[in-house]
Amino acid sequence: xxxxxxxxxGIAIVVxxxxxxxxxxxxxxxxxxxxxxxxxxxxxxxLGQETQxxxxxxxxxxxxxxxxxxxxxxxxxxxxDFEITDETEETTADDTIVATEAxxxxxxxxxxxxFIGDSIATGLFNYGYFSAEQVFAKVxxxxxxxxxxxxxxxxxxxxxxxxxxxxxxIMLGSNGLAYMGNTYMSQQMKVLVEELQKASPxxxxxxxxxxxxTKEHDSQGQETMVxxxxxxxxxxxxxxxIGVVYLDLCSELQDxxxxxxDKYAEADGMHFLGTAYKKMLSxxxxxxxx
Amino acid sequence: xxxxxxxxxxAILAAACMSASACSNEPxxxxxxxxxxxxxxxAASVSEITAEVxxxxxxxxxxxxxxxxxxDYFTGxxxxxxxxxxxxxxxxxxxxxxxxxxxxxxxxDAESGADxxxxxxxxxxxxxxxxxxxxxxxxxxxxxxxxGKYVYYLITSDNEKAxxxxxxxxx
Numbered sequence: 001x002x003x004x005x006x007x008x009x010g011i012a013i014v015v016x017x018x019x020x021x022x023x024x025x026x027x028x029x030x031x032x033x034x035x036x037x038x039x040x041x042x043x044x045x046x047l048g049q050e051t052q053x054x055x056x057x058x059x060x061x062x063x064x065x066x067x068x069x070x071x072x073x074x075x076x077x078x079x080x081d082f083e084i085t086d087e088t089e090e091t092t093a094d095d096t097i098v099a100t101e102a103x104x105x106x107x108x109x110x111x112x113x114x115f116i117g118d119s120i121a122t123g124l125f126n127y128g129y130f131s132a133e134q135v136f137a138k139v140x141x142x143x144x145x146x147x148x149x150x151x152x153x154x155x156x157x158x159x160x161x162x163x164x165x166x167x168x169x170i171m172l173g174s175n176g177l178a179y180m181g182n183t184y185m186s187q188q189m190k191v192l193v194e195e196l197q198k199a200s201p202x203x204x205x206x207x208x209x210x211x212x213x214t215k216e217h218d219s220q221g222q223e224t225m226v227x228x229x230x231x232x233x234x235x236x237x238x239x240x241x242i243g244v245v246y247l248d249l250c251s252e253l254q255d256x257x258x259x260x261x262d263k264y265a266e267a268d269g270m271h272f273l274g275t276a277y278k279k280m281l282s283x284x285x286x287x288x289x290x
Numbered sequence: 291x292x293x294x295x296x297x298x299x300x301a302i303l304a305a306a307c308m309s310a311s312a313c314s315n316e317p318x319x320x321x322x323x324x325x326x327x328x329x330x331x332x333a334a335s336v337s338e339i340t341a342e343v344x345x346x347x348x349x350x351x352x353x354x355x356x357x358x359x360x361x362d363y364f365t366g367x368x369x370x371x372x373x374x375x376x377x378x379x380x381x382x383x384x385x386x387x388x389x390x391x392x393x394x395x396x397x398x399d400a401e402s403g404a405d406x407x408x409x410x411x412x413x414x415x416x417x418x419x420x421x422x423x424x425x426x427x428x429x430x431x432x433x434x435x436x437x438g439k440y441v442y443y444l445i446t447s448d449n450e451k452a453x454x455x456x457x458x459x460x461x
Contacts, residue, residue: 119382127381132362140421268385271382271384272382273351274351274381
């Protein structure tokens, strides 16, 4: 009987050891799962809820501020699931700029200069080539409106008077091609230059040709290369007349067929890709320095 | 003696079970909470949120601007009250598209920040309405949305889809 009791205790010890080993293995598995990130995936899947809990966010106001238009667009279904990794590597400002060609320009060369232009020139600021202080550019600006429109409550004439820039570059006219008439625009350009000369007599003023349009944009008829070339011819004549320098940027951006090169053209066939600004600055600097 | 051994074994077994139980629950809960906080801080930065939206709803010539650029684009915005900011725009100036997310220090700051964002949206609407009439559908239903300490706005070709993406991070 005593031997049987002894065997019973032995079995209990074995069972206990098995249990302890089991517990240790379970612990190891749990630790491994956590360290390998498998548990974290559960957290990621619930990120939206967790964000809400952690950040204690509550939607407090949604106000429609802009009148609605009647046009709508088809919305393709979203199928991609949320992923944390690599999501910032595909679309950054740097990507856009890094993709440009190797046109070289010296930032110092332009350090005391002022650019005047329309939405195309806003890219000089938006891409970070120059500060807002060095660019007077506005969507829709033309040689006429440039005389009176303000940015931060300051006209371009007042800005030139305040900054007294070393050089002033003007690239205006693309917006008026469709409806203002080339002759009227060139007359307004003359007024603008004269006002700028009064405001900042020591500034060198450069009149840039307006850029070309792509073949596709041309075919739509609103702004065509015939219009562009006609206006640029008037600008060149005006520059000769009033003694400022005309810079033929248009030719620099054309392809072999005379249209805006795809290498430089935005999808609308009129605005600039980031590559075009480098090309423009490089061209200006090289031309002025001779 | 045998009873004593049994009691000792039972005590050891109970202790082992309690230990195992504690190891498999409490630390896991703590780790989950800790990793949750970490995930929110890293995965839900405003820059990552806007990038995620941009991936789903692309913008031509997209360039990201940050807190340092706010004063050049958002008149009246108090930059000192902003913790972090990221907004994309069409740098070529051809299209009105923008995606912006701002994180403020406090919810009250977000409310006042939303006013500046609203004025910016109105200006963009006025600017582009005569310039690119075919693009104005992108302003349909556009507003400055306040959500806790966050303010966001979307002027894109597919605002509904963009909103779905952004709401994965900001309810």
